Amino acid sequence: MKKVLLASTALLLTAGFASAQSIELSGSASAGLKYNSDADQFDLDDNGVPDDTITINNEIFMTIAGSGATDTGLQFGAFLTLDQTGGLDDQEVFVSGVFGTVTVGGIDPATDGFGIADVGYDGIGIDDVAEQYKNADAFADVHYAYSAAGLTFTATYGWEGVTDDAIAVAVEYEAAGFSGGIGYADATTSTVTAQAGYSQGPLSINGMYSDWDAGGEGYGIDISYDVAGATITGVWASANGVAADPGDGVGDAYGVGFAVPLGGGLTVAGGIGIIETDFSVTDVDDNVFAGDGSKTVADLGLTMSF
């Protein structure tokens, strides 16, 4: 699921402050119930009793972001995002100018932005089945992006790993309701991913396809419709061949969900879906267990942004 943590509602603390420097707080949170029909077949938390099929879940992300600008127009900044464990969710340092934006820190390969929608307040993982191949086994140490006239070019390079050097590039275009892109990620293995979407009035449709040279392919589609203040979303995803992530497996997954903004940054959302893949699950002691090839997953809860 795409997470946009630096919400546009971020509170600028420096209104009226003359300096070119500022430091800002922003945040988001969620809380709700999650359902997994398979959970009671395992004891993944190793506490001696079967896991609960319904669990309660909450997440909090609080971001401290500093930024500034030089007299010559160079922009720069850094942020630190903490999660509900008090630990790190993300951290980045960037510098930006007419040449584009260079970012280091907790960055992902250039192809990480491709994907389809998930459903639910927190996400039930339908999209993961299609998205497991997009980054191949690439990693990234430095990230570069340049945007002009609706076109965004992104490249990442990583050399601090055990594999060969890792590169990833992506080109994305967005205009007049259309969005589309193509990307390539390469380290020991490589993947080509393409994505296209279109929205008109209340209807949005978006699809992706990944071809992994180690023998797997993933694809999926999401359709959203806005009606009476709510958004209804349906998503279908599939993977063939070899799984890149055993936790996702290969096979089909599909789901449907809704989101209703209640105003002030609060949204109620939920989703339900079926995952029919040969996924496996891993317990806290790293033991791996095969799933039974089909599970029903659902969630229902609130999301909030500050």
Next chain:
Amino acid sequence: MKKVLLASTALLLTAGFASAQSIELSGSASAGLKYNSDADQFDLDDNGVPDDTITINNEIFMTIAGSGATDTGLQFGAFLTLDQTGGLDDQEVFVSGVFGTVTVGGIDPATDGFGIADVGYDGIGIDDVAEQYKNADAFADVHYAYSAAGLTFTATYGWEGVTDDAIAVAVEYEAAGFSGGIGYADATTSTVTAQAGYSQGPLSINGMYSDWDAGGEGYGIDISYDVAGATITGVWASANGVAADPGDGVGDAYGVGFAVPLGGGLTVAGGIGIIETDFSVTDVDDNVFAGDGSKTVADLGLTMSF
């Protein structure tokens, strides 16, 4: 000791900001000396030398709290509190309306609010002897509270544990100097706890009693008197039967302390007491050692709120 981290002095960063959303910083800290007459009989930190009877201690709690409201009057928010280790002290997500307040995250059983005062700037643990039974072995996944006309009803429910489902309920009433309440916590074992207090002019008195069905009972009383800008507090606690917490043990404990607000959020406070229980102590390698049945504990330091 009750910790109120979201102080009423919390700095609202959004003064004059039109949105229904805000994000706030607040904090508290303390620093001082702690004395434990028994400490040099052990090497609980396993560093090869006896522990110091006098140690220096400091705590810092910094809270990032987001909140908002919908047009229909629903209030919501989340907070993250970090401590002096940079780690998590607490985290919660809540939604509030005419129906009451529902909270998830780092929550305690409904009976956790009962207790007596401790003495000292940081607390020397006299109250723990009486309070060890109040939550039985209950735990909580979701917390509900409703207040009206001085009456507060609180209920918690937990199902994600190794024991039976855990419930706890409490009813508290506060009016005209009187405060009182009764609560029940139940999982594998159960406890009934009652509390009553009264304050008039400079004098406050408060007592509690817990009856644990696994064969223990705890009770205690605290008395405070305000004089010349200072508050003097005396506290006595006792436990009979089986200890719920071996670290507290059964037997008597009593202490006396003072607190003097110096203005601006700074307070100097201290306390001294004797704990005459069959407590045990645990070292960093989880070895358990019996205490000698009586120890003198004291502290003296500063507390500050921001």
Next chain:
Amino acid sequence: MKKVLLASTALLLTAGFASAQSIELSGSASAGLKYNSDADQFDLDDNGVPDDTITINNEIFMTIAGSGATDTGLQFGAFLTLDQTGGLDDQEVFVSGVFGTVTVGGIDPATDGFGIADVGYDGIGIDDVAEQYKNADAFADVHYAYSAAGLTFTATYGWEGVTDDAIAVAVEYEAAGFSGGIGYADATTSTVTAQAGYSQGPLSINGMYSDWDAGGEGYGIDISYDVAGATITGVWASANGVAADPGDGVGDAYGVGFAVPLGGGLTVAGGIGIIETDFSVTDVDDNVFAGDGSKTVADLGLTMSF
């Protein structure tokens, strides 16, 4: 390298707020490339391949600081600094008055402030060779400082360790371009350290000398020159006898670097140097390997403050 995290540009969030309390955010960050000619002789991260000689590095420090004042003029405060791992970088609680300033928390011996400059955006470690003796094996639980008329007296005391009680004292003087000081740190071993510096117009020069009674001495000098908006710095350091820190070793080290402020808090800086000491390196499994007695180290990057 000296790190000043509570920058004078710290954003005071309480403008117009009547209370004597405030809570502030401030921060700094850096990003750049680091070079170590020896790195590919080891696999210190134990990932099965030789380490990279060029690595990319970023650091982020975000500080939440609370402060207040009493009506009688006592000042107090506490801060928590998080780093790019989401973990703790530093934490302190202080109280300040006509008697001076008392600080507890993550404090260092009184002699920790002595040192010479390093070069580079993040520092390449030339200064460490000279500075390894200054604190002897002292540690600190409480820190006291008093300043008047350009003179600063600092003392620290520590008793919560495995060694004898640890004390350290330092006296520093600063006036009319001159700065100098002398300090003494003592626990199981002891060190006397002296430092003197002078700056006039664009030129600054600074030197230090440490004599460790366990048989080592360290000394070093740094010279800086401001030209055309840039600062050029040269540094030389040396250690004789026994190394206090095997990671630094004994022998010579020297380097040269530059820093160019770009405005708004952004600075580009870099440095290159040679370390010719008998240092050793330690891998993630605590295995120790001898260095080859000479390595070239360099860095180049950006620093920013918020």
